[in-house]
Amino acid sequence: MSTAASLSAHASPPPVLELRGVTVRFGSVPALSRVSLRLRAGEVVCVLGENGSGKSTLVAVLSGLQQPAEGELLVDGRPERFRSPQQARACGIATVWQDLAIAPLMSVWRNFFLGAEPIRGVWPFRRLDVGRAEEITARAMARVGVPGLDPGQAASALQAGERQSLAIARALHFGARVLVIDEPTAPMTVAQRALVLQSVVAAREAGLTVLFVTHSPQHAHLVGDRFLLLGGGRVAGDLTREDVDVHDLTRLVAGGDELSQLGDSLRAAQRDRGTGPATR
Numbered sequence: 176m177s178t179a180a181s182l183s184a185h186a187s188p189p190p191v192l193e194l195r196g197v198t199v200r201f202g203s204v205p206a207l208s209r210v211s212l213r214l215r216a217g218e219v220v221c222v223l224g225e226n227g228s229g230k231s232t233l234v235a236v237l238s239g240l241q242q243p244a245e246g247e248l249l250v251d252g253r254p255e256r257f258r259s260p261q262q263a264r265a266c267g268i269a270t271v272w273q274d275l276a277i278a279p280l281m282s283v284w285r286n287f288f289l290g291a292e293p294i295r296g297v298w299p300f301r302r303l304d305v306g307r308a309e310e311i312t313a314r315a316m317a318r319v320g321v322p323g324l325d326p327g328q329a330a331s332a333l334q335a336g337e338r339q340s341l342a343i344a345r346a347l348h349f350g351a352r353v354l355v356i357d358e359p360t361a362p363m364t365v366a367q368r369a370l371v372l373q374s375v376v377a378a379r380e381a382g383l384t385v386l387f388v389t390h391s392p393q394h395a396h397l398v399g400d401r402f403l404l405l406g407g408g409r410v411a412g413d414l415t416r417e418d419v420d421v422h423d424l425t426r427l428v429a430g431g432d433e434l435s436q437l438g439d440s441l442r443a444a445q446r447d448r449g450t451g452p453a454t455r
């Protein structure tokens with residue numbers, strides 16, 4: 176094997192999704208400032224930060240709702256420019272929004288398929304295969320930790336966590352590769368919150384990459400492999416599970432200045448160890 180061929184054979188695959196120096200401004204206010212991040216296959220990266228730190232703007236960029244003023248977005252190492260959420264979806268990026276738009280009067284299975292329902296028979300005798308649609312929906316929901324759900328019931332009967340699970344199950348079923356989840360800030364029971372976390376774990380087990388935006392360091396530490404800390408629209412820290420325990424993470428998210436200082440010293444330490452990412 177030639178040197179070049181052996182190098183490429185051993186090169187690690189590019190990140191599934193990468194941002195390089197992304198800046199978003201609203202008027203003169205930068206909501207994101209030169210943000211770089213890399214999402215690798217099968218990892219859960221949690222995004223944490225105070226109100227106004229840029230979390231929603233980051234979600235908007237990744238989901239094609241907001242185009243950056245500067246910087247690059249790469250999918251599998253290829254530069255992409257999302258001009259709409261459809262383009263992000265076509266690249267396998269599914270976003271589960273806080274305030275999910277569901278059709279409350281339609282059944283759970285109808286909401287699951289939304290236009291992609293299984294059909295049986297041949298034209299002109301084509302029929303919607305309701306039995307199969309219900310079976311697929313029930314199986315997909317069980318996979319994300321909601322077993323025994325009646326897929327025929329109205330979606331309005333679902334609680335907040337179950338609605339998130341439905342959206343995650345849908346993304347899994349329809350072949351998303353990256354799941355961007357904006358955890359609802361609205362009050363939820365512990366059981367409903369647990370469902371969202373369970374769905375995150377199920378997505379990772381299915382090999383998906385997950386970017387999980389949460390206000391809770393405790394939730395982040397339960398499911399995350401890495402923690403991206405935003406402060407004032409900048410990446411103030413990019414930490415692994417080995418870097419921080421849940422108490423450190425909680426303290427860091429609560430204290431902005433300390434967070435940036437710790438982020439700086441951790442990045443310096445990573446550079447010294449040669450383990451840090453090149454662009455941060």
Ligand SMILES: Nc1ncnc2c1ncn2[C@@H]1O[C@H](COP(=O)(O)OP(=O)(O)OP(=O)(O)O)[C@@H](O)[C@H]1O
Nearest residue numbers: 201204205206224225226227228229230231232233
């Ligand atoms: N459409 C907009 N027009 C003007 N400024 C905006 C807009 N959206 C966000 N901003 C500003 O950009 C900054 C980042 O906001 P963003 O909503 O991304 O933060 P966040 O971390 O998601 O906050 P929260 O946790 O409160 O949702 C804030 O200063 C916010 O006021």
